[in-house]
Amino acid sequence: MLKLISVTATATALSCFGCHSLYHSLNTKVECEIKEKNLTSNKKLDLNETCHKVAIIGSGIGGCSAAYFLRKLMPNVKIDVYEKSHIVGGRLSIVKVGDHEFEAGGSIIHNKNQYVVNFMKETGLQPNVKPEKNFGIYNNEHFVFVESGVKIYNFLKLLWRYGPYTLYKMNLVVNETLKQFDNIYSLQDYQKAYRTVEELLVDIGGEKILQYTKETLANVMLKEGVSKKLIDELITAAIRVNYGQNTNINAFAGLVALAGIQGDSLFSIKGGNYQICKNLLSISYVNLMLDQEISSIQKCYDNSTKKVYYNLEFNNDERSKVNYDCVIIAAPLEAPKCILKCNNCLNWPSTQGSFKQIFATFVQGCLKYDTFNCKSENEVPSFILTTENLKLKYTSIGVQTDVYGIMPEKKIYKLFSHYKLNDDDLKSCFHLDNSLTPKPVVEWYAYPAYNVPEVFAPFKLDDGVFYVNAIERAASAMEMSAIGGRNAAILSYQYLEK
Numbered sequence: 427m428l429k430l431i432s433v434t435a436t437a438t439a440l441s442c443f444g445c446h447s448l449y450h451s452l453n454t455k456v457e458c459e460i461k462e463k464n465l466t467s468n469k470k471l472d473l474n475e476t477c478h479k480v481a482i483i484g485s486g487i488g489g490c491s492a493a494y495f496l497r498k499l500m501p502n503v504k505i506d507v508y509e510k511s512h513i514v515g516g517r518l519s520i521v522k523v524g525d526h527e528f529e530a531g532g533s534i535i536h537n538k539n540q541y542v543v544n545f546m547k548e549t550g551l552q553p554n555v556k557p558e559k560n561f562g563i564y565n566n567e568h569f570v571f572v573e574s575g576v577k578i579y580n581f582l583k584l585l586w587r588y589g590p591y592t593l594y595k596m597n598l599v600v601n602e603t604l605k606q607f608d609n610i611y612s613l614q615d616y617q618k619a620y621r622t623v624e625e626l627l628v629d630i631g632g633e634k635i636l637q638y639t640k641e642t643l644a645n646v647m648l649k650e651g652v653s654k655k656l657i658d659e660l661i662t663a664a665i666r667v668n669y670g671q672n673t674n675i676n677a678f679a680g681l682v683a684l685a686g687i688q689g690d691s692l693f694s695i696k697g698g699n700y701q702i703c704k705n706l707l708s709i710s711y712v713n714l715m716l717d718q719e720i721s722s723i724q725k726c727y728d729n730s731t732k733k734v735y736y737n738l739e740f741n742n743d744e745r746s747k748v749n750y751d752c753v754i755i756a757a758p759l760e761a762p763k764c765i766l767k768c769n770n771c772l773n774w775p776s777t778q779g780s781f782k783q784i785f786a787t788f789v790q791g792c793l794k795y796d797t798f799n800c801k802s803e804n805e806v807p808s809f810i811l812t813t814e815n816l817k818l819k820y821t822s823i824g825v826q827t828d829v830y831g832i833m834p835e836k837k838i839y840k841l842f843s844h845y846k847l848n849d850d851d852l853k854s855c856f857h858l859d860n861s862l863t864p865k866p867v868v869e870w871y872a873y874p875a876y877n878v879p880e881v882f883a884p885f886k887l888d889d890g891v892f893y894v895n896a897i898e899r900a901a902s903a904m905e906m907s908a909i910g911g912r913n914a915a916i917l918s919y920q921y922l923e924k
């Protein structure tokens with residue numbers, strides 16, 4: 427019953443761009459055959475028709491979602507996607523360990539994530555249903571709770587440890603928030619777009635939801651009648667594995683992370699989640715430009731047409747600038763390595779929040795069961811979650827199946843930690859077989875470091891510049907970026923069509 431989820435020339439020349447124009451470092455050939463609304467039936471682009479030109483910066487799921495929804499709204503728009511890396515996907519990426527590939531970034535999709543589920547179906551991908559794993563909550567001395575494989579027994583164990591009232595209260599607040607959050611889908615279907623995160627949150631659930639971004643999860647839970655024990659154990663464990671943080675994060679982000687507790691179907695994409703991005707770009711007929719880091723956006727005005735346009739500049743590259751009618755930023759501006767600037771955008775965010783650094787370490791070896799106060803390896807849960815304890819070097823340890831759902835013959839574990847783990851750290855938990863494989867470490871600027879009251883960057887940074895990742899300060903997840911992407915697409919459409 428209990429599962430945890432982890433929960434982007436001149437204006438005159440611009441408007442005349444034909445579909446056969448060549449662009450810098452074109453990685454994907456521009457196709458003039460585009461698909462209408464449902465992106466399934468082909469239609470020839472009317473070359474006499476004016477093409478608006480939109481740039482999307484970032485090819486993670488936020489940028490790809492923006493491209494997909496913009497193409498649905500504007501069959502004739504020209505979309506150029508710029509990605510600084512040599513691959514698409516951003517925080518969705520895989521890592522090879524021995525003969526197997528594993529998710530290294532965003533991994534778990536919940537069946538209620540309507541956009542991501544739909545992206546999977548529409549782009550012909552298959553789910554990789556996660557095998558049943560039992561989790562345990564470890565406090566650096568012993569497991570305070572271990573999930574049982576038998577549902578009813580597990581339910582009774584939870585009741586016994588935490589009591590029915592507090593579990594009921596926790597579920598109630600999570601479910602109510604989820605239900606309100608679902609409003610976003612119909613609002614976006616009616617092409618409702620938001621200039622700020624605050625407007626979006628209030629529209630889906632009133633002032634209460636906005637208030638959740640101003641209070642800590644622990645405070646909200648206590649006020650709702652949830653016990654401290656449940657907060658310190660189960661809820662803390664879920665926040666540590668999802669966001670590498672504690673229950674002082676904003677309550678909205680915390681509730682999004684906890685939503686998976688009631689999850690009955692968690693999955694990832696067969697072959698790797700990054701494929702969603704690759705496939706979305708393909709069905710959205712974009713020009714994808716890899717290895718292109720945008721360093722600045724300049725707002726310009728064409729006196730002859732009386733139109734605003736935007737000039738993109740490339741990092742370490744003196745080539746001529748490229749102009750657009752509209753720009754979608756689908757990368758977190760507050761992440762430490764982001765160099766993107768705009769000097770004359772009206773609402774460019776001045777406050778830089780901080781981003782949480784997370785290390786994902788992959789280890790092949792046998793767990794030292796006695797370290798966890800267990801009598802045998804079988805007694806150790808396959809997914810070790812943790813309570814807040816400064817002595818613990820990791821936030822979670824989980825046995826991994828690969829991107830095709832195959833469990834390697836010799837078990838591979840993924841550890842999340844705040845610091846790079848050294849061999850001694852690993853040897854305290856594992857009998858390491860160094861002859862086997864290297865121990866890949868993937869370093870992430872993973873999610874915003876949440877800090878109440880949250881201060882949000884706007885979605886609308888200028889007349890024609892829209893920001894997907896403003897939504898991440900409320901909560902970070904694939905589905906959140908997909909929602910931010912659709913919002914940016916609708917804002918772009920409304921701006922270009924006015």
Ligand SMILES: Cc1cc2nc3c(=O)[nH]c(=O)nc-3n(C[C@H](O)[C@H](O)[C@H](O)COP(=O)(O)OP(=O)(O)OC[C@H]3O[C@@H](n4cnc5c(N)ncnc54)[C@H](O)[C@@H]3O)c2cc1C
Pocket residue numbers: 431432433434483484485486487488489508509510511514515516517518530531532533534535718719720721756757758764765766784786870871872873894895902903904905907
């Ligand atoms: C370890 C980890 C585990 C996670 N687990 C889950 C999970 O289980 N479930 C879930 O739903 N979410 C999870 N997440 C969160 C999820 O992965 C992210 O919220 C989501 O992928 C963010 O997508 P995005 O497109 O908004 O940003 P990103 O994926 O970061 O994409 C931004 C892109 O922009 C590019 N870029 C940046 N600057 C520039 C520039 N100047 N010019 C050109 N390109 C640029 C970057 O290279 C990147 O490709 C996890 C994240 C991490 C790190």
